[in-house]
Amino acid sequence: MAQTEVDWDHHIPLPKLAPVKAKITLALVALLCFINSYDGDFVFDDSEAIVNNQDLNPATPLNNIWGNDFWGSNLSSNNSHKSYRPLTVLTFRFNYLMAGGLHPVGFHILNIGLHSLISALMFDMFSILLGGLTYVNRKRLNHVPKASLLAGILFAAHPIHTESVAGIVGRADLLCALFFQLSFLTYCKAFRGGGFCEQLRFCLNVCKECKNIPAHICHLWSCILMTGLTSVHELVRTGLLTRLALLSLSGASLLYTRWKIMGTGPPAFTEVDNPASFAENVFLRVINYNYYYSLNAWLLLCPWWLCFDWSMGCVPLIKSAFDWRMPWLLLLWSFLIGLINQAICSQDSQRRRTLTLGLVLLVVPFLPACNIFFRVGFVVAERVLYLSSAGYCMLLAYLFGSFLNHNDKRNPMGLLRALLLALLCVYVARCSMRSHQWRSEQSLFTSALSVCPLNAKVHYNVGKNLADRGNTSAAIKYYREAVRLHPTYVHAMNNLGNILKERNELVEAEDLLAKAVHIQPDFAAAWMNLGIVQNSLRKFEEAEQSYWNAIRFRKKYPDCYYNLGRLYVDLNRHLDALNAWRNATMLKPDHSLAWNNMVILLDNTGNLAQAEVIGREALKLLPKDHTIMFSLANVLGKLQKYEESEGFFLHALRINPNSASCHGNLAVLYHRWGKLELAKKHYELSLKLDPEALGTRDNYDMLQRKLDQLYRTTAP
Known part of the structure; x- marks a missing residue:
């Protein structure tokens, strides 16, 4: 390729840097944009993919990663999202091991580092895609x-990347982009001998469901190179036909393998995840899909309107050809058709090649998310634009350079440099602001209220975050709004019902939970919570039936067995209560409340020997549980095993020194044991912690009278 074909590059108001310096610059820009997310929390999807994912735990067999999806569910399960990303999960496990637990800083630092590396490698990619592949010596x-x-600068600093970088689960997109780059660059190196492109493409496929993005782009790259060859002999001699055949074969193999892993079918999504895909009218589906495309294009062009979730009414469906949003579709396709026309019909071969590659890099990575081949579980997802944004940045850089080239004499270079610097500053500021919002769930969810006020899930998440932080009064407001916006939002009903239950507003809580299970009959958690409310309302038969419904829909439900046991205690069905709690501990051996309630019930019913056995069994599993120590100490005291009882009381107090009841019961033990001074000491400590404890006050007064009597009888 002749140097004169890219004369427009000289007009771009940036310095010409050596490759190493350019890559360092891009890495530093990427670091500057997202560095303030390094100490963020686990937020949003991180909870399921990382915090609650047992595949990260070193105790979990490593082989499980290859049989489970991204969220830790077995791929054969009906509830699996079929998101097969074992290599990404493996990096999470690496972070877990390095940090010695779930500490988010290491996870965030690796994400930022990956984005910086990808940004640096983009310099090589863009130099090939924009300038061609030429070797000298x-x-x-x-x-x-x-x-x-x-x-590269536009890519490194684009705010659309915030979700992928600041959200830890975005690592799937980062690794996907990294292995795509390595695949493409390795493929390009194959033109001068060797490479391991297919191995890298395999790695890409186990990072995220990107299918055959490298294959498509490498195919196109080969086809463009073929246009310069004039005979079949040259095609064979240069190895292009062989490479195309290998790309096709390996691509088909990877696609088939991926399809088999997914169980030969995509996951099932609901209407709230992607409303347009459930529209009965094909015309409406097509119109709304295209509107979604225009939204994605707008986010690339103006990445200010960003939200962590775009479902549940955030983007109302277009239901008429006269909807005010229709012009956006026309504008999008007018622009795309114009670019495609130039890519096909331009007299400038360099322009045809650059626009073609830019459009392919823009469109092909987006294809798995476009609803054409299969239904996806979202309306808009900023993270899926991570790789597509490279095509956008490439096109923007080319169009900017071409514009300067055609208006050479009228270009005020100082002003253009200032404009570029201003754009970069805006991008950096927006990245910094958005990264800060991703540091905590509170700021992330709250930021979405102004972007998607019609999104019920946004209000639900704000309410849930407030409830988790103890602000239930404010949470009620957001849960009610979520139910108003989406009247069949069963999770919002369940959480709102729980809060109302705790506030003793039982009638409304029962109505909400009953409505939730009516809408979704297999909602086990709502059935259990309905049972708790009905138990509080003394509707014992209904409560028992609700508990059993919950267990029917979720076989392994220890908390439900625990609450069922509490119901049986209220009904004086002690044996049934013990059986229910035993089931809870079998399903969840560390269920402290179930163990403790068994000890207390056996103690209260006079079965002290059995209570002792259960208490000791529980402490083998929960050796630091002070509540079980307390209950077992009470049992041992009644069995007159004073020394053992004292040991458990003292151990419990070392763990929880401010327990008034523990001090009080230890005082009772000393009182019985005849260690009156120690009894007095712990009675006083108990009363200091809880002055309103009448039983302790009575026992203390009794002890005081006894001590006074002893002092009088021993006085000279």
């Missing part, structure tokens, strides 16, 4: 150093 020439740098 086995050294690749970069004909567009300034354009490559400009496109």
Whole structure:
């Protein structure tokens, strides 16, 4: 390729940097944009994919990663999302091991580092895609150093990447992009001998469901190179036909393997996840899909309107051809058709090649999310634009350079540099602001209220976050709004019912929970919570039936067995209560409340020997549980095993020194044991912690009278 074909590169108002300096610059820009997310929490999807994912735990067999989905569910399960990303999960497990637990800093630092590395490698990618592949003395020439740098800066600092970088689960997109880059660059190196592109493509496929993005782009790259060859002999001699055949074969193999792993079918999604895909009218489906595409394009062009979730009414469906949003579809396709026309019909071969590659890099990575081949579980997802944004940045850099080239004499370079610097500053500021919002769930969820006020899930998440922080009064407001916006939102009903239950507003709580299970009959948690409310309302038969419904829909439900046991205690069905709690501990051996209630019930019914056995069994599993120590100490005291009882009381107090009841019961033990001074000491400590404890006060007064009597009888 002649140098004169890319003269427009010289007009870009950026310095011409050596490749190493350019890559360092891009890495530093990426670091600057997202560095303030390094100490963020686990937020949103991180809870399921990382915090609650047992595949990260070193105690979990490593082989489980290869049989489970991204969220830790077995791929064969009906509830699996079929998101097969074992290599990504493996990196999470690495972070877990390095940090010695679930400490988010290491997870965030690795994400930021990956984005910086990807941004640096983009310089090589853009130099090939914009300037072509030319080697001199086995050294690749970069004909567009300034354009490559400009496109790289735009990519490194684009705010659309915040979700992928600041959200830890976005690592799937980062690894996908990284292995795509390595695959493409390795494929390009194959033109001068060797490479391991297929192995890298396999790695890409186990990072995220990207199917065959490298294959498509490498195919196109090969086809463009083929246009310069004039005979079949040259095609064979250069190995292009062989490479195309290998790409096709390996791509088909990876696609088939992926399809088999997914169980030969995509996951099932609901209407709230992607409303347009459930529209009965094909015309409406197509119109709304295209509107979604225009929203994605707008987010690339103006990444200010960002939200962690775009479902549940955030984007109302277009139901008429006269909807005010229809012009956006026309504008999108007018622009795309214009670019495609230039890519096909332009007299400038370099323009045709650049626009074609830019459009392919923009569109192909987005294809798995476009609803054409299968239904996806979202309306808009910013993270799926991570790789597509590279195509956008490439096109923008090329169009900017071409514009400057055609208006050479009228270009005020100082002003253009200032505009570029201003754009970069805006991008950096927006990245910094958005990264800060991703540091905690409170700021992330609250930020979405102004972007998607019609999104019931946004209000639900704000309410849930407030409830988790103890602000239930404010949470009620957001839960009610979520139910108003989406009247069949059973999870919002369940959480609102729980709060009302705790506030003793039982009638409304029962109505909400009953409505939730009517809408979704297999909602086990709502059935259990309904049972708790009905038990509080003394509707014992209904409560028992609700508990059993919960267990029917969720076989392994220890908390439900625990609450069922409490119901049986209220009904004086002690044996049934013990059986229910035993089931809870079998399903969840560390269920402290179930163990403790068994000890207390056996103690209260006079079965002290059995209570002792259960208490000791519980402490083998929960050796630091002070509540079980307390209950067992009471039992041992009644069995007159004073020394053992004292040991458990003292151990419990070392763990929880401010327990008034523990001090009080230890005082009773000393009182019985005849250690009156120690009894007095612990009675006083108990009363200091809880002055209103009448039983302790009475026992203390009794002890005081006894001590006074002893003092009088022993006085000289």
